[in-house]
Amino acid sequence: MYLDKFKIKDQLCEFDIELNEGYIFDYYNSCGINFHDYQYVFPTELATLSLKYFLEKFPIPNGSIHTSQEIEITTPIKIGSKLTCRAFLDSIKEIRGRGIVIVNIKYTKSKKILGHANATLLVPLS
Numbered sequence: 001m002y003l004d005k006f007k008i009k010d011q012l013c014e015f016d017i018e019l020n021e022g023y024i025f026d027y028y029n030s031c032g033i034n035f036h037d038y039q040y041v042f043p044t045e046l047a048t049l050s051l052k053y054f055l056e057k058f059p060i061p062n063g064s065i066h067t068s069q070e071i072e073i074t075t076p077i078k079i080g081s082k083l084t085c086r087a088f089l090d091s092i093k094e095i096r097g098r099g100i101v102i103v104n105i106k107y108t109k110s111k112k113i114l115g116h117a118n119a120t121l122l123v124p125l126s
Contacts, residue, residue, distance in 0.1 A: 001099045002061055002123040003089055012087040012103065013057050017049055019081050040076045047071040047117045050085050050105050054119070065122040073115035077107070084108045090118060099123045 006012060019041050027045050028034070047069050060066075077083070090102040101121045107114045 001092065001094075001125050002064070002101055002121070003058065003092065006089045008089055008091060010089050012089055013054065014084060014086045015053050015057070016082060016084050017053060019045065019049070019077065019079055019083070021079060023049065024079055039078055041079055041081070043071045043073050043115070044069075046073070046077065046083075046107065046115070047119075050087075050107070050117065051119050053085065054087050054103065054105065060121055061124055063124045066119065067122050068120040069117060071115065071117040073107075075112070075114040077109075077114055081109060083114065094125065097125060099125055 003012070024038075024041070024045065027042075027048070051066070051069065084107075086106045086108070088104045088106070090104040091100075092102075093100045099122070101123055103119045103121070105117045105119070107116065
């Protein structure tokens with residue numbers, strides 16, 4: 001099964017992301033948001049970008065579905081910030097012939113945790 005070589009709570013990977021204005025502008029356009037003079041990153045932007053980077057490192061198998069995303073920002077994150085993201089395997093369960101995988105991503109800057117997200121993936125068992 002997907003990520004089965006890891007144990008629960010193992011760190012899967014670490015990567016840096018930069019929430020620059022170019023990415024933010026593209027995100028706003030794709031969501032139909034009029035660009036205003038925002039100072040802080042929307043939580044959904046951060047979740048989308050970090051999940052993209054994670055899935056580039058660990059592509060999900062054909063037939064998989066990204067079913068949900070939860071995100072909590074504990075400290076506002078300014079546009080232009082560079083963050084370190086650490087992805088951990090939160091849980092794997094088998095239900096009705098499918099695997100339910102939850103990946104937790106912690107967002108840090110200068111070793112301070114600014115927030116975290118959980119992505120739930122429904123993956124085939126084989």
